[in-house]
Amino acid sequence: MFTGIRRSSRTVNVWPGYVDALSALLMVVIFVLLIFTLAQFLLRQVVSDQEFALDLLNNRLAEVSEALGLSEERAEALNAQVALFSEQLAEVTDERDSLAAARDRDQLRLLALDALIASQQETIAEEQELSQEARDQVAILNLQIAALRNQLQEVADALAAAERDKAEQAAEITDLGQRLNLALARQVNELERYRSEFFGRVKDALGDNPDVRVTGDRFVFQSELLFPSGSAELNSAGRAQLAELAGTLTQIAERIPDEIDWVLRIDGHTDPRPLPEGHRYASNWELSTARALSVVEFLVSRDLPPERLVAAGFGANRPAVAGDEAEAHRRNRRIEIKLTSP
Structure with a gap:
């Protein structure tokens, strides 16, 4: 009897310890979940901002493509007009052809950049994350697009200068044609006057x-x-x-x-x-x-x-x-x- 009472007094209740451990573990899990949720939220925010930036980049590329299409139409119109002027416009024609070739090279480079950007967009859509390497590539692409804009502006300025030169040549040719027509008209009138005299004198002689x-x-x-x-x-x-x-x-x-x-x-x-x-x-x-x-x-x-x-x-x-x-x-x-x- 006495012995049984002593054993009962030595028994330890471990349940509170389990409860404390589970509580601590639960708090750790909740903390980890909060961290994970916050990290996901931040990552989604970064991805959303990057997608927004890519949309802006696509819009800029569309504007560049549209501007390039307008440049092609102007180049075609210029080619049709320059073809009317013969050897006097040869230098302007050569300059226009070289500028058109530069424009075509720039267009090919833009197409290559479009393909590269499309590839980057697919990678981002699949992985839903933006690496530092991708950000660096986007920055490089932005620099290249800025450089292409500058080149396109130079091409546009050169084409405008060529168009002005062509207009001046056309004005000179028109002026020469008018003077030639006036000279021919004067000669025809003079010849007509002598033809009248010719008829009169010959009729009298015959x-x-x-x-x-x-x-x-x-x-x-x-x-x-x-x-x-x-x-x-x-x-x-x-x-x-x-x-x-x-x-x-x-x-x-x-x-x-x-x-x-x-x-x-x-x-x-x-x-x-x-x-x-x-x-x-x-x-x-x-x-x-x-x-x-x-x-x-x-x-x-x-x-x-x-x-x-x-x-x-x-x-x-x-x-x-x-x-x-x-x-x-x-x-x-x-x-x-x-x-x-x-």
């Missing part, structure tokens, strides 16, 4: 010959007046008629200023009837050309400048009147003389 008539802007001599039938040798009456004409033409030629470019064109025409077999000339074309050359050679022998004379043979290809009657044939056999520009 008199009222029925075999010589005025048709439009030329004098028409019937072939019978100048040549025997089927021949290209001038007859005596033709030589006398052309001698009077040559004297008048020489006086008019001396009065025309040197800056006015003019020629006296002699056209030979025949009727459509074929020449007999064995004839000296193989065709009416050869006969009409030979007759025109005979008139030119005679006028040269009368001191008309040879550089102002042109001989042309048309054969029967440009008849003055239609028809197969004898009168139509007679009128189509002719020599036409015209004062004109080369």
Whole structure:
């Protein structure tokens, strides 16, 4: 009995100790959970800020891409305009091509950067964390994008300068064209004035010959007046008629200023009837050309400048009147003389 009481007094109650240990362990777990929750919250905040920064970067890249697209349209418009200017705009064209090549290289670099940024975005989405290396790469990309912006601005400035140079060249060409047109108009007016004098003086010199008539802007001599039938040798009456004409033409030629470019064109025409077999000339074309050359050679022998004379043979290809009657044939056999520009 006594012994049992002593054993009972030595028994130790350990439950409070377990409770204290569990409480301490629970507090540690709660603390760890708080730390973990806080760390997750901070990590999510950092990831959210980084995603926001990446969205801004994507927006900037979109703006750069849009600006680059506008630069391409302007470059295409510039290419279409520069193509209109020949050798005088060669330097501007070369400069534009080099600038366009630089722009294309910059665009390729931007595409490569887009691919790199897309890869970084996928890595962040999968791991949901942002490493120091990724932040360094984003910083490098920002620097590269800033450098590309500067290069694009330089390209845009150079293109603008090239466009100004092209506009100046175009203005100079337009001015030269206007002055050339004015000069040509003055020459045409001057030539027209001397052509009127030519007509008046020649008509007076030829008199009222029925075999010589005025048709439009030329004098028409019937072939019978100048040549025997089927021949290209001038007859005596033709030589006398052309001698009077040559004297008048020489006086008019001396009065025309040197800056006015003019020629006296002699056209030979025949009727459509074929020449007999064995004839000296193989065709009416050869006969009409030979007759025109005979008139030119005679006028040269009368001191008309040879550089102002042109001989042309048309054969029967440009008849003055239609028809197969004898009168139509007679009128189509002719020599036409015209004062004109080369």
